Amino acid sequence: MSGAHKKQNSVFYVLIAVLVFMSVGPVLLMFVNSFKLDVDIIGGTTGLLFLPTIQNYETALCDILWYEPEHLDFCALKFGGSFINSLIIALISTGLTLVIGCMGAYALVRFRFMGRDTVSLTTLMVRMLPPAVLLVPVFGLWNNEFCLDKEGLIGGMIRESFGGRGDVCLAGTHSGIILIYVAMNLPFVIWILQSFIVQVPRSLEEAARVDGAGPFQVFFKVVLPLIKPGLAAAAIFTFRIAWNEYLLASALSDRDTKTVPILIVNNMSEFNVEWGVIMATGMLLAIPPIIFTLFASRQIITGMTAGAVKG
Amino acid sequence: MPTIHLNNLIKRYGEVQVLHGVELELADNEFTVLVGPSGCGKSTTLRMVAGLEDVTEGEIFVDGKPVSHLEPKDRDLAMVFQDYALYPHMNVAQNISFALRLARRPKAEIDAKVKDVAATVGLTEFLHRKPGALSGGQRQRVAMARALAKDSSLFLFDEPLSNLDAKLRGQMRAELALMSQRVQKSMIYVTHDQIEAMTLADRIVVMNGGYVQQQGSPEELFKRPVNKFVAGFLGSPPMNFLSGEIQDRSGEIYITGQGFDLLIEGEKAQAARSHSDRTVTLGVRPSDLRFDEAAPKNKALSLDVTVSEYVGAQSVLLCQCGAANVMVELASETPVALGQTLNFAVNQNGVHLFDHQKETAL
Numbered sequence: 001m002s003g004a005h006k007k008q009n010s011v012f013y014v015l016i017a018v019l020v021f022m023s024v025g026p027v028l029l030m031f032v033n034s035f036k037l038d039v040d041i042i043g044g045t046t047g048l049l050f051l052p053t054i055q056n057y058e059t060a061l062c063d064i065l066w067y068e069p070e071h072l073d074f075c076a077l078k079f080g081g082s083f084i085n086s087l088i089i090a091l092i093s094t095g096l097t098l099v100i101g102c103m104g105a106y107a108l109v110r111f112r113f114m115g116r117d118t119v120s121l122t123t124l125m126v127r128m129l130p131p132a133v134l135l136v137p138v139f140g141l142w143n144n145e146f147c148l149d150k151e152g153l154i155g156g157m158i159r160e161s162f163g164g165r166g167d168v169c170l171a172g173t174h175s176g177i178i179l180i181y182v183a184m185n186l187p188f189v190i191w192i193l194q195s196f197i198v199q200v201p202r203s204l205e206e207a208a209r210v211d212g213a214g215p216f217q218v219f220f221k222v223v224l225p226l227i228k229p230g231l232a233a234a235a236i237f238t239f240r241i242a243w244n245e246y247l248l249a250s251a252l253s254d255r256d257t258k259t260v261p262i263l264i265v266n267n268m269s270e271f272n273v274e275w276g277v278i279m280a281t282g283m284l285l286a287i288p289p290i291i292f293t294l295f296a297s298r299q300i301i302t303g304m305t306a307g308a309v310k311g
Numbered sequence: 312m313p314t315i316h317l318n319n320l321i322k323r324y325g326e327v328q329v330l331h332g333v334e335l336e337l338a339d340n341e342f343t344v345l346v347g348p349s350g351c352g353k354s355t356t357l358r359m360v361a362g363l364e365d366v367t368e369g370e371i372f373v374d375g376k377p378v379s380h381l382e383p384k385d386r387d388l389a390m391v392f393q394d395y396a397l398y399p400h401m402n403v404a405q406n407i408s409f410a411l412r413l414a415r416r417p418k419a420e421i422d423a424k425v426k427d428v429a430a431t432v433g434l435t436e437f438l439h440r441k442p443g444a445l446s447g448g449q450r451q452r453v454a455m456a457r458a459l460a461k462d463s464s465l466f467l468f469d470e471p472l473s474n475l476d477a478k479l480r481g482q483m484r485a486e487l488a489l490m491s492q493r494v495q496k497s498m499i500y501v502t503h504d505q506i507e508a509m510t511l512a513d514r515i516v517v518m519n520g521g522y523v524q525q526q527g528s529p530e531e532l533f534k535r536p537v538n539k540f541v542a543g544f545l546g547s548p549p550m551n552f553l554s555g556e557i558q559d560r561s562g563e564i565y566i567t568g569q570g571f572d573l574l575i576e577g578e579k580a581q582a583a584r585s586h587s588d589r590t591v592t593l594g595v596r597p598s599d600l601r602f603d604e605a606a607p608k609n610k611a612l613s614l615d616v617t618v619s620e621y622v623g624a625q626s627v628l629l630c631q632c633g634a635a636n637v638m639v640e641l642a643s644e645t646p647v648a649l650g651q652t653l654n655f656a657v658n659q660n661g662v663h664l665f666d667h668q669k670e671t672a673l
Contacts, residue, residue: 206363207396211410211461212384225400 027286034279041275056280079281081256082263087288088174089249089259090242093181097238098231100182101189102197106219108190109197110205120194127187131247138180139251142171172254180252181242189234196230197223232299239292243285260285314338314374315360315465315497321368322355322521329355331521332369337499337514342491344500346508347518347544354469356518357501361467362386373465388465389458393473395450397442403429403453404438410461424460431490432456448479455487459494468500472507484510505545509533517541539670542594542663548627551600551637553593554667557583565609566593566664569633574609576659582673583664590667597627597640599661602647606656612637615652 033041035052058069064080108120147169148155155168170176200223208222224231246261253262264281267274315337322330330352337343345353358364360371362383371379378386389410397406404425405412411421429435432452442450451471458466471487472480488511491498502508508515509529516526517540525537529545536542542550555568564580566573573593575583583591600612614630614637621643628639628647639655647653664673 201394201396203392203394203396204398206361206383207390207392207457208398208409209363209383210361210388210390211457212413214382214384217413222398 030279030282033275034283036276036279038274038276041279056276057284059274059277060280060284077263077267077277077281079260079263079284082258082260083284085174085253085257086243086259086261086285089177089181089257090239090288092174093178093185093242094235094238096178096182097185097189098235101186101234102193102224102227102231103219104186105190105193105197106223109194123187123190125187127191131184131245134180134184135248135251138248139171142176142180142252143169146170146176171252172257174257176252177249177257177259180248181238181245184248185238185241189238192234192237193227193230196227200226229300232296236293236296239296240289243289315499316372316375317356317360317369318372319369320356320359320366320371322352322359322364323367329521330359330367333518333521333523335516335523335526337497340495340497342498342500342511342513343516344502344508344512344514345516345518346502346505347524349503351518352521353501353503353516353518357467357469357499360465360499361388361390386465387463388467389461389463390467390469391454391458391471393470395442395454395474397450397453397457399442402439402441403434403445403456406442406453407456407460409457428456428460431459432486447475448483451475451483455490459490464496466494466496466498468498468502470502471500473502473504487511506547509545515545517544519544535672536663537672539592539594539665539672542665542672546596548597548638548640550594550596550663551635552665553595553632553635553637555591555593557586557589557591559584566591568593569635571612571632572609573612573657573662575662575664579659579662579664579673586664586666586673588667591673592665592667592670594663594665595637595657596661597638599658600637600639600641600655601658602639602641602645602653603656604654606654610659611654611656613652613654614639616647616649619647619649 034056035054036050037053037055040050055069055071058065059072060077060079062069062072062075063078104123108116108123147167148158150156150159150167158168170179204222204226205218208218213221244261245259246265249259250262250265253259258266260281264278264285267278267281315335317333317335317337320330320333321328333352333356335343345356347353355364359366359379362378362381366379369379370377373386398409401409407428408421408425411424416424425438426435429438432455434449434452434456437445437449437453442453445453451474454471468487472483475483484507491511500507500511512529514526515529515532517524517532519540525532525541532541533545536545539552543552553568553571555566555571555573558565558567564575564583566575566583595612603611612632614628614632616628616630618629620627620629624643625640626643626645626647628641630637630639630653641647665671666673
């Protein structure tokens with residue numbers, strides 16, 4: 001072992017250092033710049049010598065701060081609202097995707113039915129479709145087809161309680177975005193979970209059936225706990241995509257439902273790019289996925305099925 | 312306590328038929344062992360009784376009631392799987408109590424039952440361990456305890472000892488025998504190991520190729536096998552088979568073959584005399600050959616010793632008789648040298664004759 005240690009070339013360390021710099025560098029740059037004034041950022045002073053300020057964060061969070069920042073006379077940026085939109089959309093779409101995904105994957109693995117292999121393959125093929133291709137038809141459908149008449153019973157009720165004009169359509173609602181995210185992520189989640197469910201020994205399910213479990217009890221009490229690592233991996237994946245997604249959300253959200261990525265881009269106008277605020281919102285945007293990933297990755301324990309059956 | 316009746320049970324997987332009308336009647340509190348080589352349909356039969364496989368044709372009756380349409384959970388049975396099938400995310404206590412918790416029994420009752428069963432199989436200190444932290448033998452015990460906790464009237468075992476090493480297997484076999492005496496329930500046990508079958512069973516059912524070959528008590532099957540398959544399958548080392556021809560020499564029946572000329576007496580001679588086909592297969596167990604230099608030629612086999620396997624008090628000699636291999640069991644202290652040609656007296660009660668074509672006993 002020590003021999004192998006000695007052989008390690010210093011070139012490897014240089015390579016690792018470069019890779020680390022490439023991945024951490026931009027984040028570091030964003031972090032540093034989020035504490036600078038715009039003047040410092042675009043002033044060309046590349047040095048690390050500047051007066052740190054939380055002004056950018058104050059601007060970003062102006063709609064949820066308990067005091068009014070001195071440098072602002074009007075709170076234009078609704079970061080708080082967008083943040084909550086992002087959370088709602090990402091969490092609900094992740095939850096839905098996992099629930100539907102694990103059941104779908106289970107059915108594809110365990111049940112025999114006509115066209116099973118085709119369905120299994122198609123789920124992955126759908127994943128190959130670029131979201132941009134989806135955008136146009138979905139935009140049309142969400143705006144014109146999937147609507148409730150404002151004169152109708154439910155549509156009328158919604159218009160009465162929430163206000164607004166026109167028919168009640170999917171476009172511009174949380175549900176509209178959640179729906180498309182679920183559809184987008186489901187194939188991959190089903191595909192990932194299939195490989196986890198295959199590993200659950202069939203005899204475990206049989207033992208549970210003999211022990212008196214019905215089909216749902218077998219699924220929830222035996223299979224589901226065993227594919228927890230798979231669920232966690234799928235959850236991280238789904239949450240990250242839903243959280244970062246820009247293209248579809250930009251087309252399907254309206255002023256009240258827009259997510260953080262869209263808010264950030266909206267900060268750029270032809271007259272002014274508020275670099276400092278963008279950096280600050282970027283930093284804030286990064287926090288939930290980090291927390292979510294740390295939490296979910298703790299569920300990824302290898303060897304969950306160890307000791308179930310003799311190999 | 313149920314009597315179980317399998318009525319003309321047939322199983323097909325698509326075009327392939329794996330069970331050809333299995334007909335069995337199992338009595339109360341009986342320890343039945345289904346035994347046979349791999350792929351003979353014994354596990355399939357057991358799984359059909361458990362409800363894990365559909366019945367293609369025929370019916371399973373428990374106490375006269377047809378059950379083949381019922382889910383496993385409605386059949387009042389417990390099962391021990393070949394690979395244990397313990398729930399890896401539950402500790403031993405939770406594994407044992409799983410069925411009781413599903414049945415929503417009161418907590419106090421569950422706790423008492425778990426303690427009781429764990430004590431029976433010697434798992435009391437391990438109740439809070441996960442199956443992954445247990446040895447093979449302990450896992451086997453958990454599987455057993457889980458079945459016991461259910462208090463079912465029928466226990467099914469699907470080759471439960473086949474994953475254990477030889478020493479542990481012997482130990483668990485003894486424990487199993489003890490347990491079956493204590494709990495007094497009907498049990499069906501599947502194994503490919505004829506020693507397990509012989510030691511545990513009240514009734515052995517020998518299966519081959521999807522057919523029941525013979526059923527009965529271990530002794531009955533050992534002493535009076537109905538065909539060559541059963542004769543060769545039960546007993547270790549296995550029975551020797553020699554091809555020969557029946558010859559009637561002025562009333563005395565001889566079986567003559569390559570390297571032997573044996574006088575047959577008693578009822579076997581009667582059977583041979585009335586048999587139409589002249590060619591037969593002679594079967595003699597290794598334990599029915601006794602080393603005896605003075606034995607008369609027509610009551611003995613003369614064998615060339617090729618290999619001697621020393622197994623302790625007993626040795627097994629591999630010998631040649633003409634072109635056929637013959638195994639002999641004898642006490643190790645018998646002075647035998649390889650390459651010798653020795654005389655072995657044949658125990659007349661241990662002679663079996665089988666039809667050359669149909670392989671049925673005469």
